[in-house]
Amino acid sequence: MGTLPAPDLAREWLTTMTLIRRFEERAGEMYARAKIGGFLHLSIGEEATIVGSARALRDSDYLISTYRSHGHALVRGTPPEKVMAELFGRVDGCSGGRGGSMHMFDLANRFMGGYGIVGGNLPIAAGIALASDYRGSDEVTLCTFGDGASNQGTFGETLNLAALWKLPVVFMVTNNQFGMGTALRRHSAVTDLQRKGESLGVPGMRCDGMDILDTHAVLVEAVQRVREDRRPVLVEAVTYRFRGHSMADPEQYRTKAEVAHWQERDPIPAFAGLLVREGVIDAAEPQRIDAEALARVDAAVAFAEDSPFPAPESLYDDVYVLGPEVRGWYSMPTSEETANPPYAGAETGQSAEAMNDEIPQRLTHALAAGEDSGEGPAGDS
């Protein structure tokens, strides 16, 4: 158990946890109403893990996450409107409607993405940390992944490489007890997950992921160690997701009694109760915070509803970064529905009409030169 933070911080933590909870609940409703497609993985129950760990970071640090990433976007400061719009597949979504639930991204807030491949984000985290080190900065990367990911090859490969190269990564395994529907003891020979990095030269730590104070205290220590020692650590956050793996989960692999047992430790009322008992907030404050969260989520839904779907002609946008000169054929759409994106042959200076006369519609260059400045974050090093 860590110590209470300053009142403003404590209030902010409770507010953000509540926002994530209400956001996820509403997302589930919107999914049931077919406003959201695909898979939807909610982090209800894991709010203390998310907020407690992210609040151990500086704004200049990086956070990288998994397909269960709405909360990570929100905790980094991505407006709920943009997260909900992404779920709705709208143009104002934080990934422009290209990513969906599993692929949130917000470069400005250094949220380096949700990734749909289990374990796929670990090597990327090491690469981000390598770039931080290379630039001589003291930035840290917090890489979260699930207990299931600890069995992937990238887990062993990346922890080894990060220890070998002394990369500043906090690997945080969010142990929510299940890899999809397979219980920890049925998918991992070693269930003491914090020890899984020992043979790779990565020391382990553990926090109670249902307790935001403990999570924050352990992650503060982990982040500080990594920042100062420039070596990775592995933190196991022990938590539980109250909802299914995704919305398509009948939850036949666990009992209602087990879920109810964990729900008794619901991190949000636990923290709210503590703050009231300690006199940090008055007894009515949790309700006010909850009402604000609900209003915020209402606004997010309204925003998402109002945001248009991406235009059909944008289908080929951002497949490639195109510089001022475009030579050769990048993309080749083959169906009539997609046969009419804007066309330009920049290197010849010909008009789109003239080029189209020569080359049938079924083939097209990628989007016009000049659409994209080609300025990625590569420019800031």
Add this chain to the structure above:
Amino acid sequence: MAQMRYREALNAALREELARDERVILMGEDIGVFGGAFKVTDGLLEQFGERRVRDTPISENTIVGVGVGAAMTGLRPVVELMTINFALLAFDQIVNHAAHIHYMFGGQVSVPLVVRMPQGAGHQLGPTHSHCLEAMFLHVPGLLVAVPATAADAKGLLKSAIREENPVIFIEHESLYGVRGEVPEDEDHVVHFGLARVAREGSDVTIVGVSRMAVTAERAAETLAAEHGVQAEVIDPRTLRPLDLDTILASVRKTNHCVIVEEGWPHGGVGANLAALVGEQAFDDLDAPVQRVTGADVPMPYSKPLEDIAYPHEPHIVHAALAALNLAPRTGASSGTPATPRRAAR
């Protein structure tokens, strides 16, 4: 111009770009102390140090993923994979991440990553070290694919690749590493992606040769001229994405005959793709079906006589060109010696 080997040209490109841009780093298995499995990176560790030339553990998927993350946050990593077959271990990071991150995150970041690897048969390395898999990478939107066949293009394209904002799969050929050629010494000389090289001009038949097959096709064209009076135009596309289809189509419209030569497998191969494009775009200009010459539809065998007939050689290209011109019997996608059954698999 200077005479240098293909591997030396690659080395020069890496050396120049490392010197030119502090953001460029190299990563790969045995690229540093060992100097590279094929000696492409020889001497670079000594010149640029361990911070920029990094020996890695044998962890292909993770090495490429580290390259993706570093590229997203400002570096320009060049990752070497020891052979193209090993790239299959990294397919997750290459396809799901390197190729798709710019798109799936709405254009917020780019991935200026180069993944270099050699391919090709001829060294008796058997079914896990010898294949030509450029078609697998060509398939993926978001990737660029370079297949240099000459020392000059090896240097010029690699310099372009390192300066590219998109992820590049840079496919070298094991059999070309020792081949010499004239290479521009100008450090600002680059070969732009999406521009084919017309290796030989001709009016009778267009031969498109991919990777090493551009070299084999040039030799076949000399034989066609000397022994059959056939003037073949040989086109080396140099990059498969972006593809300079315009140059290929212009040639086909001139010669009215087309042969496509690749070392990889026939099904879903580069030739199948190009034949479809030429058929769609220049059907009325063709006097005969497009002929394909490909590797045999088998895992690459070890035994020398078998390996020899499992990938195309000059006579196959000559035969295919003559067949396109109705001067020899037509076949399906051909490989092995002309006498090898080409549709043997049952």
